[in-house]
Amino acid sequence: MNLLKIVVLSSLTLVLAACNTPSTVAARTDGIKFGEAKQDLAAGNQRYLVGGMQSHTWQAERVIQTGEFGQSPSIGVLTCADSRTPPELIFDCGVGDLFVVRMAGNVEDPATAGTFEYGFAALGMHTILVMGHTKCGAVTAAVDGQPLPGNMPAFMDMITPALAGLAKPTIGPDGMPNMTPAAEANVRWQLKQLLARSAMLTKAQKEGKLAVLCAMYDVDTGEVRFLD
Numbered sequence: 054m055n056l057l058k059i060v061v062l063s064s065l066t067l068v069l070a071a072c073n074t075p076s077t078v079a080a081r082t083d084g085i086k087f088g089e090a091k092q093d094l095a096a097g098n099q100r101y102l103v104g105g106m107q108s109h110t111w112q113a114e115r116v117i118q119t120g121e122f123g124q125s126p127s128i129g130v131l132t133c134a135d136s137r138t139p140p141e142l143i144f145d146c147g148v149g150d151l152f153v154v155r156m157a158g159n160v161e162d163p164a165t166a167g168t169f170e171y172g173f174a175a176l177g178m179h180t181i182l183v184m185g186h187t188k189c190g191a192v193t194a195a196v197d198g199q200p201l202p203g204n205m206p207a208f209m210d211m212i213t214p215a216l217a218g219l220a221k222p223t224i225g226p227d228g229m230p231n232m233t234p235a236a237e238a239n240v241r242w243q244l245k246q247l248l249a250r251s252a253m254l255t256k257a258q259k260e261g262k263l264a265v266l267c268a269m270y271d272v273d274t275g276e277v278r279f280l281d
């Protein structure tokens with residue numbers, strides 16, 4: 054055990070011993086509770102929006118805790134690889150809170166399903182959030198339907214079925230096609246596909262052991278909007 058660990062663990066022990074009421078650190082150490090994920094994530098996003106983020110204040114202690122005692126992330130997040138959509142920042146979460154899969158266009162595949170099955174079965178993850186975002190290049194590529202080089206058609210082909218029945222994008226105030234309806238349809242589609250692929254996750258959801266959420270992130274405002 055290095056000196057940093059000793060100092061932080063000693064400090065944490067003293068803090069916890071000094072008060073029986075949970076401190077901010079202690080409360081977050083317990084993770085985000087089942088049934089409170091949406092509320093907790095929304096609150097974190099509000100802190101992010103107003104520059105009142107708190108996670109940095111407990112990150113060092115959380116590193117020590119999770120390194121020493123293991124992880125038990127509460128929420129699995131499937132979101133885009135887009136550099137503007139880092140879930141830990143957007144939701145003001147700490148190390149050990151989120152079990153994250155990021156793919157262009159927040160597409161799901163067998164490895165995604167397996168990742169969340171592992172999170173649920175082995176780590177105690179109780180909620181899955183699929184989050185798309187505005188101005189998504191992958192969704193735009195799928196809507197445009199233009200040929201892409203290399204392996205890029207792999208994610209595009211996984212988005213295309215989500216767009217069935219959608220009207221042609223309207224032109225927004227900025228003169229650009231509004232891809233938000235397509236991105237929302239893709240979020241719902243990927244969640245549906247994920248559950249269809251995983252008997253374990255579907256069973257858990259039906260038994261009330263797993264909650265699922267959909268959301269859209271606005272890259273212009275930083276705001277998360279949960280979908281019904």
Ligand SMILES: [Zn+2]
Nearest residue numbers: 133135189190
């Ligand atoms: Zn994207």
